[in-house]
Amino acid sequence: QVLVVQSGAEVKEPGASVKISCKASGNTLSGQWIHWVRQAPGQGLEWVGLINPSGDITNYAQRLQGRVTVTRDTSTGTVYMGLSSLRSEDTAVYFCATEGRVALGPTKSFDKWGQGTLVAVSS
Amino acid sequence: QSALTQPRSVSGSPGQSVTISCTGSSSDVGGYDFVSWYQHHPGKAPKLMIYAVSKRPSGVPDRFSGSKSGNTASLTISGLQAEDEGDYYCCSSVGTYAPYVFGTGTKVTVV
Numbered sequence: 758q759v760l761v762v763q764s765g766a767e768v769k770e771p772g773a774s775v776k777i778s779c780k781a782s783g784n785t786l787s788g789q790w791i792h793w794v795r796q797a798p799g800q801g802l803e804w805v806g807l808i809n810p811s812g813d814i815t816n817y818a819q820r821l822q823g824r825v826t827v828t829r830d831t832s833t834g835t836v837y838m839g840l841s842s843l844r845s846e847d848t849a850v851y852f853c854a855t856e857g858r859v860a861l862g863p864t865k866s867f868d869k870w871g872q873g874t875l876v877a878v879s880s
Numbered sequence: 881q882s883a884l885t886q887p888r889s890v891s892g893s894p895g896q897s898v899t900i901s902c903t904g905s906s907s908d909v910g911g912y913d914f915v916s917w918y919q920h921h922p923g924k925a926p927k928l929m930i931y932a933v934s935k936r937p938s939g940v941p942d943r944f945s946g947s948k949s950g951n952t953a954s955l956t957i958s959g960l961q962a963e964d965e966g967d968y969y970c971c972s973s974v975g976t977y978a979p980y981v982f983g984t985g986t987k988v989t990v991v
Contacts, residue, residue, distance in 0.1 A: 792980070794926075794982075801883070801967075801969060801982060801983070801984055801985040802918070802920070802926065802969050802971075802982045802985070803982060804971070804979065804980040804981065804982060807980075816978065816979055817979075818881075818979060819881065819979065852925060852926070854926075857928070857931060857937070864916075864931045864932055864935075865912075865914035865916070865931070865932070865973040865980075866914075866916035866928055866931035866932070866971070867916070867918070867926070867928060867971075868928050868931075868937060870925035870926055870927075871925065872925060873925060
């Protein structure tokens with residue numbers, strides 16, 4: 758059973774950058790498409806970005822373009838999400854999730870989720 | 881890309897059925913069979929309930945079903961139970977490598 762584990766909470770000042778990680782416990786995220794989703798306090802879920810298994814394809818939510826970067830270390834199976842020029846509205850719980858696959862291919866849905874990482878932006 | 885539109889809340893008594901709608905456009909919900917649904921309890925990770933419009937992952941009760949007509953997808957919970965309370969979100973992909981968009985979220989209350 759794959760357990761997706763994320764790094765711990767971060768507190769950052771406005772204008773700073775943050776980088777959080779996501780890895781599998783008891784298995785590896787290798788071969789998996791990984792997505793990042795966030796939820797700001799009192800708000801709904803928001804898709805942030807994705808990365809393919811080899812790390813050479815990424816895509817990001819339009820409103821975060823230029824500030825968000827998703828990368829992966831294929832040697833360790835760890836996936837990272839970086840966000841720069843932090844603003845108070847970036848305060849949120851950030852989740853990583855694996856994209857499900859069935860025999861016919863990707864399901865375009867998120868089947869295993871990490872526990873979430875709180876990123877708090879405050880002066 | 882704008883969030884998909886869901887009702888803010890729905891409620892029902894134990895044993896009843898409730899349906900949550902998710903309205904998008906021909907560019908997302910209507911154009912692809914990649915609609916998924918998630919149950920979310922505060923402080924926990926979301927849980928996948930339906931993928932590819934109407935498919936249930938292993939372990940999800942068959943009380944949960946999904947469908948789509950035109951630009952609107954729906955999640956129906958039959959035989960409502962107290963444990964079904966929570967927030968529900970739809971999500972749509974618009975193709976390979978393309979961005980995803982979530983719905984605005986619906987709070988389900990069992991009264």
